[in-house]
Amino acid sequence: MTATTTAVSDATGMESVDSFRLRAREWIPANLRRLADLPADEGAQRNVSSDESAWQRARALQRTLYEGGFAGICYPKEYGGLGLTSAHQRAFNEEVAGHEMPMRLNVPTFTICGPTILDMGSEEHKREHLAAAIRGDEVLVQFLSEPGSGSDLAGATTRAERDGDVFVLNGSKIWSSGAYAADYALCLARTDWDAPKHRGLTMFLMKVHQPGVHIERIKQVNGGDEFCQEFFDDVVVPASAVVGEVGGGWAVASRQLFHERNAVGGGSPYFSGARAEGRRGTETDALIDLVRRTGRADDPYARELIAEAHALGVIHGHLVDRVTAGMRTQKMPPTAGSLIRLFHGESATRQAEIALELAGPAAAMSAPDGPDTREVGVSFLFRQATQLGGGSTEMARNIISERILGMAREYAADRDVPFNQVRHGR
Ligand SMILES: Cc1cc2nc3c(=O)[nH]c(=O)nc-3n(C[C@H](O)[C@H](O)[C@H](O)COP(=O)(O)OP(=O)(O)OC[C@H]3O[C@@H](n4cnc5c(N)ncnc54)[C@H](O)[C@@H]3O)c2cc1C
Structure with missing residues (x-):
């Protein structure tokens, strides 16, 4: 209607x-x-x-x-x-x-890939x-991480070799959320092994389900199996699938990471639904509901924890507003998305810890006649995902120190070295 x-x-x-x-x-x-x-x-x-x-x-x-x-x-x-x-x-x-x-x-279709x-x-x-x-x-998905390169994304070793009008891909990607249900993927692969690592990459917009792609789902500690690993065995991708330039994949990946940081931090304008705005109140509401169900609504310590969680939500909201406005008006660099990405990782983890403390033993097991709060325990088990997905919080700290605060860059033995001469740990 x-x-x-x-x-x-x-x-x-x-x-x-x-x-x-x-x-x-x-x-x-x-x-x-x-x-x-x-x-x-x-x-x-x-x-x-x-x-x-x-x-x-x-x-x-x-x-x-x-x-x-x-x-x-x-x-x-x-x-x-x-x-x-x-x-x-x-x-x-x-x-x-x-x-x-x-x-x-x-995530990732509308806020990152799109x-x-x-x-x-x-x-x-x-x-x-x-x-x-x-x-x-x-539905779109990201084929970025590999078994040997997650944080070091530019170290990707999935190989794409040109053969006339097509590229032939071999290698493996991992941690691709929801790949089994997706149609197309943004896939970063190496097309030039003589160039230094950032310059030999190309991004492809490839069909997920096609000959040569084998997908395996990974069982997670919270019981879900959204994560996938893909194996590429002579996968044929047309040259028209190249996003940007051949050899210019790092520029595309950098843009993708920019959108990912905004998405994960809660600052993407493409996010549709209540979560982006609801952050300021819904998590507190859920915790209040939790203490009511467990009979701890009058416990001063429980109320203190809820106030802490609420404060985190309010600060997160203001930080998102400040940083997105700063980037829009170019008062802050595009890498400032790392600030909200870092805060999100830290505060989401703390929120999960607070919920666990409030639920107490009922987060692990519930009595037949008691409130069922086991979802709190399951969320707690998965809390570290918010510190990793979308680039780890440690990497966000690196970006903040090097690209925002202008501190010295981390030493990299492979900088400007042809990729085929870089020594890889085995
Ligand atoms: C919920 C979730 C969804 C995800 N979805 C996708 C997806 O759809 N597609 C996809 O491609 N990937 C996805 N990922 C993978 C994610 O991008 C990687 O987990 C992340 O980039 C870290 O890479 P890694 O797991 O290989 O860890 P590693 O890179 O091996 O890092 C291990 C640890 O070492 C630290 N570390 C590494 N290098 C440094 C450094 N230079 N300085 C300081 N600390 C460092 C890291 O911070 C981390 O704590 C997802 C992950 C999660 C948790």
Whole structure:
């Protein structure tokens, strides 16, 4: 169903934020289910379920948003988006809080891969893949990390060799979240072994499911199996799949990491759904609910912990506002996204510790007649993921010291050395 409220535009022809908000307010309850009404076993919204049906549900929801005129809010119109501003997106995110959204499509499809294609892709990549993702027809994934290079991304050894109009890929990628359910991947591979490591790389926008690609899912400590490892065995990729220049893959990867830091830190304008704005209140609400369920609502120490968690959320929100404004106005360098990425990793870990302390033993096991708070224990087990995914917090510290504070660069034995002469530890 489309909204019946008429759009009101300003002098430039762009719909005003207030008008957009009012149309969203009318459309959302008529088209999206309230989270409170979802059956208890439906994990799609909470982003935890790793079965195919959760992905199918996310694609269907994305199509609903698209048909209703609320998809790709900040993406340009020529590539299937609405061409509106981050203020429109913020208004939508506020209105949609408490409703089912295709949250799993935010990272990496809309907040990382999409913006990278927008910045660095060919006209054909943008028209084909951005529009398909916004319609809910395409899910994108990142093939960056390798078994031997995660933090040292430029040390990738997946090989891409040119053969006429195609490249042939061999090697392996790992930790690719949701690859089994994705359609296309941004894949970093080495095309020149004589060049120093940053200069011999090329980025490809490749089909995930094709001959020669073998995907294995990795079981995680929290029970999920979203992570995948891919093995490439003579995978043929057309030359038109190259994003940017052959040998210019590091420039594309750097842009991708920029968007990733913003996405992980909570500062991406392409994030659609309540999490980005909800941070300031929803986590505190969840903790209050937790102490009510465990009967500790009047415990002064529990209240102190909740106040700490709330303060972290408030500071995070202000930091995101400050840093995104700083980068937009160029008062801060693009690497400033590392500040919010670092804070997010630290505060999310602390929030998980606080929740564990509040739940007490019930986080590990619950009595048959007591409250079920085992999800707190499961989140605690996975807390370190927030310190690693999107580049580790240690690497964020390195970037802050070297690129923002101007401190001395870390020693690198492989700098400016042809990659085939770099010694690799075995
Ligand atoms: C939730 C989650 C989702 C992810 N999704 C994807 C994905 O979709 N696609 C993808 O390609 N990858 C993904 N990753 C992988 C992620 O990018 C890597 O885990 C991360 O870059 C770290 O690489 P690594 O695991 O190889 O650790 P390593 O690079 O081996 O690092 C191990 C430890 O050493 C530290 N370290 C390494 N080098 C330095 C240094 N120079 N200075 C200081 N400390 C250092 C690191 O901080 C880390 O603590 C995901 C990871 C997580 C947790």
